[in-house]
Amino acid sequence: MSCTSEGAGFPGECLCPVKSTGKGDRMVEIMEDRGGAGKSAGIEVFTRHPQNPILVPADWPYPANSVFNPGATRIDGETLLLVRVEDGRGMSHLTAARSRDGIGDWRIDKRPTFTPDLSRPEESYGVEDPRVIRLDEEDCWAVLYTAYSDRGPLVSLALTKDFVSFDRKGAITWPDNKDAAFFPRKIGGKWWMIHRPTTGFGGARGHMWVSRSPDMVHWGEHDIFLEARSGGWWDANKIGLNAPPLETPEGWLILYHGVRVSGAGVNYRLGLALADLDRPDRIIKRNDRWIFGPREAYERNGDVGNVVFPCGWTLVDGRVFMYYGGADTVVGLATADLSDLLACLE
Numbered sequence: 001m002s003c004t005s006e007g008a009g010f011p012g013e014c015l016c017p018v019k020s021t022g023k024g025d026r027m028v029e030i031m032e033d034r035g036g037a038g039k040s041a042g043i044e045v046f047t048r049h050p051q052n053p054i055l056v057p058a059d060w061p062y063p064a065n066s067v068f069n070p071g072a073t074r075i076d077g078e079t080l081l082l083v084r085v086e087d088g089r090g091m092s093h094l095t096a097a098r099s100r101d102g103i104g105d106w107r108i109d110k111r112p113t114f115t116p117d118l119s120r121p122e123e124s125y126g127v128e129d130p131r132v133i134r135l136d137e138e139d140c141w142a143v144l145y146t147a148y149s150d151r152g153p154l155v156s157l158a159l160t161k162d163f164v165s166f167d168r169k170g171a172i173t174w175p176d177n178k179d180a181a182f183f184p185r186k187i188g189g190k191w192w193m194i195h196r197p198t199t200g201f202g203g204a205r206g207h208m209w210v211s212r213s214p215d216m217v218h219w220g221e222h223d224i225f226l227e228a229r230s231g232g233w234w235d236a237n238k239i240g241l242n243a244p245p246l247e248t249p250e251g252w253l254i255l256y257h258g259v260r261v262s263g264a265g266v267n268y269r270l271g272l273a274l275a276d277l278d279r280p281d282r283i284i285k286r287n288d289r290w291i292f293g294p295r296e297a298y299e300r301n302g303d304v305g306n307v308v309f310p311c312g313w314t315l316v317d318g319r320v321f322m323y324y325g326g327a328d329t330v331v332g333l334a335t336a337d338l339s340d341l342l343a344c345l346e
Helices: 023-033 338-343
Strands: 066-075 078-086 092-099 126-135 140-148 154-160 167-171 177-182 191-199 208-213 220-226 239-241 246-248 251-262 265-275 283-286 308-316 319-326 330-337
Touching: 066 140, 078 126, 078 308, 078 319, 092 140, 126 177, 126 308, 140 177, 177 239, 191 239, 208 239, 220 283, 246 338, 251 308, 251 338, 265 308, 319 338, 330 338
Parallel strands: 066 126, 066 308, 066 330, 092 126, 154 177
Antiparallel strands: 066 078, 066 319, 078 092, 126 140, 140 154, 154 167, 177 191, 191 208, 208 220, 239 251, 246 251, 251 265, 265 283, 308 319, 319 330
């Protein structure tokens, strides 16, 4: 089937093509030449918020080079984003931002919320790209993040009840590994985690794996979860998880990215898959076409251009709010009805 968000924007949203204001908007002109900036070769079911980008470095109460790739959750009737913040040295930490409507009037912590623990050598270059998962069975939130150092990136875990104090559990994978999140509840008496190890074997390919644990710290029973395709596909060679798995009556909804590498650089796009509720290692459906990709100037131009990268989403009254980094520089918001996301899976 064919799904599109064209014409289904927020009240007052202008869907007219954006005219170029300089070299940075050249790609908008190219999109118009292809048939309009609002059209896509993928299945664009998400609608960008007209106030995008919703968070920029100038919003921060202290100096920041870039703010992007936020984890997301709901707490006390509000949306909380745990935002990756890169400082003037190029090192990253995490800062919480809270909003009643999940769109504006953000209250940003005056100081960094979660900083690298320099007593841990794996965090010497910073902490990045958090996934936030509510664990009702433990009455807390799990924060899985990339710990970065000269030893390579790996996945570390911290637990929190209030996003003020954190119980750091340390590294739970080996390097090189990232893009990890737990399923929000035990399945078959065990915790399950999706993650993305990489290897130089066969040309630096990266597939998504799933592992199981009795305690969230010691992991085993490793299996391939979702394979990167080969050849010219948008998700060939290297893929990774974005937001944590979302439980639906039809299965676990999986949001993932594909990394397309060309002579012009990289292009990050998003796709969907659906996993079995009782056997998450069994993929039921997977899109052939991407469902969201860099289109606007704030997604194409920045510290790393042509990147849309969500680390979190929330579900409010059947509407999915997806929070993403634009060009590794700002935070954007796009929304879709959950029913539309499930319907567009091929």
